[in-house]
Amino acid sequence: MKYLVIIAALAGGIVTSLLPVPGHTAPPVLTVYTYASFVSEWGPGPAIEKAFAAECGCELRFVGLEDGAALLSRLKLEGDKSTADVILGLDTSLTAEAQATGLLATHGIDTTAVDLTLPWSDPVFVPYDYGYFAFVYDSEALSAPPASLQALVADKNGPEIIIQDPRTSTPGLGLLLWLRQVFGEGDSDAWRALAPRIVTVTKGWSEAYGLFLEGEAPLVLSYTTSPAYHRHVEQTDRYRAAMFSEGHYQQVEVAARLAGSKQPRLAQQFLEFLLSPAVQDILPTSNWMLPAVNTGTPLPAAFSGEEVPGKALRFDSATVRNHRKQWISRWLQALTD
C-alpha cells in the first residue's frame, strides 16, 4: 500500500508542477509575442524587459514562438481571442498578410527617425531592426567566394550551398525573393542551374547554419551580420559574408500592436520604446541585426562596415503576398524536375 502513497504523491507533484501558478495582479501586464531567439537569454528580450518595466511601471511578458512564420500562424490561429498586445518579429514578406487579418491597429507613433536605406512608411508596422541576406562562407574552405549572384548560379563547378525552405523559413523565402529580384522571370532557370549544388534544404536557419559550421558545405544562406557574431564572441575572422554586386535582399523586422489589445496605451508606449536608444543600442550584439534608428552610438567593433551592401533590394509586402504561392510553386517545380 505504501507504493500507492508514493504513486499518489508523485502524481500530485507532477500535476501541480505542470499547472500554471496564478499570478499576482498588481501591475498591468503587457504581453508581447515574439520569436524564440529574441527572448532567449542571449537575445535582447531580458534587457528590454528590465528597462521597459522600470520605465512603465508595468510587467512585460514575452511569449516566445518558434520564429517569424510561427508568429503569423499563431496570430491567425488565435484570431480575436488573442491575449497579445504587441506582436514583434514579423518581417516585411509577411506584413501584408498580417495586416489582412484585420487584427492589427495603427501604431500612431513617430517613425521619422527610422533609416533603412530604402524608404519606409507604414502606419501599422514599426521597424526595429533590419539586415541583409547573404551567403556566409568559411574562408578556410573557400578562398575565392563568388562575387555576384549571377556568378554563384552560373558556375557549374562552383561551391556547394546549404539553404532553407521558403515554405517554412524567412531566410528561405528571402533567398527566393532575392533571386526573383535579380533574375525576374529567369528565376526558374537560375534555380535549375543552382539545384545540383544545393547540398540540402533545411527547415530553418539554425539547422542550416549548424550544418555549415560542421563543414557540410562552404556556403550557407545567412545574414551579413553573421560574421560579426563570430568576430565579437569567438574572436575569429574565419567566417565572412560574400558580397554580391547585384545587391542583397533586405529583411526588415517589425512590431505592431493588436487592435484587440487591452492595453492600447502601454502597447503604443512599448512601440515607442523600441525606437529608443535603450533598445536600439543593444540590438546589434543581442539580435545580430542592424538597428533601425541611428542613435549616434557607433556599431561595435566587430561590425566591419561590410554589413550594409552597396545595393539593397526589397519587394513591397503586397507584391509578396500576391505572388508568394506562385513563386514558391515555380521554385518547387525547378527543384523537383
Next chain:
Amino acid sequence: MAFLTLENLRFTWGEWQLEVSATVAKGCCVALVGPSGAGKSTLLSLIAGFEAPDQGRIRIDGRDVTDQPPARRPVTMMFQEHNLFANLSLYENVALGCHPGLKLSLDDRQTVEAAFAATNLVGLEARLPADVSGGQRQRAALARCLCQQRPLLLLDEPFTSLEPALRQEMLQLVDRLRRAHDLTVIFVSHLPFEAARVADEVRFMHNGRVVEQGPCPAIMEQPETPELRDYLQYSG
C-alpha cells in the same frame, strides 16, 4: 565385449558430483532409476554428448566418442516432451532422422514409411504435432529414432505424461522395436516397477553414483542396499 563403456566418468556441477564407471552389453535394455537429483538425466546427457565430462572416457562399440559432438555419436535420444518441431508435419519430423535437411533419397523414403508402419502411425503422416495425441507424438519421435538407425537409444522419461495403460503400450513398443532392430536401450524412469517389467537390468542411481545394479525382476524383489530399499518402498 561391452557395447557401451563408461570409464571413470566424472562430472561436477556446482556442489554436486557425478561419478560413474559402467558397461552395458549390446542389445541390453537398461532401466535407470533413482530419486530426483540423482543424476540420471545428466548421465544420459553425457552419453549423448550434450555435456562434456571433466574426466573419463566414453566408448561405444569400441570407439572412443568422448570428444565427438552429439551428431557423430551412434546415439539417438528422446525427451519427455518437445521431441517434434511444431511447424513440421509428422512425416517431415520423422524424415529428419534420415537427413537433417529433408533431402530424401528413395531408400530414405522407404525407411520412413517402414518406421511409420512399425510405430503404428500409418495415415497420420500429414498431420501437425499439435493435431495428434500425446501418445501419437511420442510414437512419431520413436519412429524418427528408428530412421536414424543408430544402435544406442536413450530415453529420458519419455512416457511420464501419458496415462498408465498407454505407458505400458509404449514400453512394449520400445521393447518390440529393440528386439527387431537389435538396439541397446537405456531409459530413465521414476516408476521402477513399471520399468522393471520391460527392462533386462535395473541400475539404481543415488547422489551421482550407480549404487546398485542387477537383473530384473530379481533386484526389485531383493534389493541389497538400504538406499534402493528405501526408494522402492516409497515408489509403491
Next chain:
Amino acid sequence: MDKSLATGTHRLSLRQQGPSLPLWSGVGAGIFLLALVGGTVTVLLARFGGDVSPVLTDPYLHAVIQFTLWQAFLSTALSVGLAIPVARAFARRHEFRGRRLLLSLMGLPVVTPVIVAVLGIVAVYGRNGLLNQLLQQAGLSFSFRLYGLSGILLAHVFFNLPLAVRLLLPAWDRIPAESWRLASTLGMSSRQLFRFLEWPALSAFVPGALAIVFLLCFSSFAVVLVLGGGPATTTVEVAIYQALRFDFEPGRAAVLALAQLALCSLIAITMARWLRAEPLTPGLRYSARYRPDCDNRAGRWLDRILIVTACGFVGLPVAAIVLAGLRGPLVAVTLDSALWFATGRSLAIALAAAMLALGLALALAVCARHLAVRLRQPARADLILVAGSLTLAVPPMVIGTGLFLVFLSVGRSGDLALVAIALVNAVMVLPYAVRGVAPVLIDSARQHERLCAQLGITGWQRFKRIDWPAIRRPTRFAAALAGALSFGDMGVAALFDTSGAITLPVMLYHRMAAYRFDQAAVTALLLVLLTVGVFLLIDRGLGQWRS
C-alpha cells in the same frame, strides 16, 4: 460494476462470469484517445474547413504520399531485414563479455532525441564527416552523398535496426531447450537450424517488428527535414508541417493527418492477421548451451563481424555526439541553473506522459485480455492492440494545434502548454506502453484464468496479487521507455510558449538559434545522458521498487 456478480449466484460459466469492467475500461481508453485525436482534428476542420478533394486530385500530394510509402517500405525492409542476422549473431554468441552492455547500446538510438542523433549521423556520414574523410585519405574519389533518400534510409536504419534487434531477440527464448539437443543429435547444419528452429520462432515476432518500424518510418519528420536534401523528398508529415506554417492552412493539415492515419490503419489492419502480441522483454534470458553451431569457426567470425559492424554503426554517431559535447564549454553549460530547471520540467512532463500512457495501455490491455481469454475472441484483442499502436501515425503537430485551439476557446491557451505537451507525448509513446504491457498480461491470464475463476479471485485482489507481479517488470521497462522518449522530445513544445516554462530540448533549440552551437553541442550531450538517466531511473528504480 456488473451487478450480476453480487446477486447472480447461479451464473457459473466463464463466459458470463466476471464484470464487464474490463470492456468498459477499454472503451473508456478508446474514447479518450478518440477524443484527443479525433477531436483535435475535428476542431481544426470545423474552424478552418477541410477539403478532401486536393488529397485525391493534387498530383503534388500524390507524389508526396507515394514517396512517403516508398521510403517507409525501403527503410522497414532494410531495418528488419538486416536486424535478423544481427539478432541471430547475438543469439548465437550467448555469453561473451560485454554482451549485456552492447545490447543496452542497441537500446540507445530509440531514446536519443532525433535532431541530436541526426547531427551525430551528419558528423559521421556527412560530406565533411568521418566516412568521407577516410575515403579521401584512402585516395578514393568516391564520396558518400548523405542528403537525399540514402540519408533518410541511413538514419532510419540507425534508429530502427537496433529496435528491431531488441524486438526479435526474445524469439530465441521461445525455442525449447530440447529442440537444440534434438537438432544436435540430428546433425543439423547452421542453415538447417535457421530453417527448422529459428525462423519458425522468429516468424511470430517479425510481423510485430515490421509494423512498428513501418509506422515509425512513415511518420518520420526531423530526419526527412534535415537529411532529405530538398523538396523532392517530402513526406506527408513534412507536408503537414508546411501546411501549418506560412501557408497557414490548418484545414489542409487536418485532412492530410486523416489521410496519413487512414493509410497507416489500412496497412496495420492488413498486417494484424500476422501480428501476434509478443512481449517486449529485454531478451536476455536465452541460453544456447546446446546449440550445435556455436563452435563453428566460420560462424564465429561471421557473428563477430556482424556484431561489431552493427555496434559500430550505432555507436559511431553516438560517439560523435559525445565528442562534440566534450569539446564545448562543459562547465559553463552544466553550471547554468536554467538548464536544470528545464531538466526538471522535462522530467515532470516525461513522468506525466509515461503514467498517462501506462494508464491508457493498462486499460487497453485489460480489455484485450478480457476479449482474448474470457470471450475467446483473440482477433478482436489483437485489433485493440493494433489500435494502440496506431497513434504512431498521428502527427503530433495536428493534435498540438487542435489542443491549442481547444484551450484557447476556454481562455487558458497560455498556461496549459506543459499539460498539452504531456498529453501529446502520452499519445506518442502509447504504442510502446501497449506493447510492453499487453502481451504479458494476456499471457499471464492464459496461465491463471481458470485458477482465478475457481478460487474466486477477481478485480483489485487479482490485480494486486496475480497480475501485478507478472507485469511489474515489463511495465517498468515500458514506462522507462515511454518516459525517456518523452523527455527528449521537442515535438509540440515549439507550438506553445517557449519563453517561460521551457523544457530541455527547447533549450537546445534556443542555443542553436542564437549562434551558440558549441553550447548546443554540450546541451545535446547532456540531453542524451539525462535521457539515458531517466530510462535507468524508471527502469531500475529506487530501492523499494526492485522486483
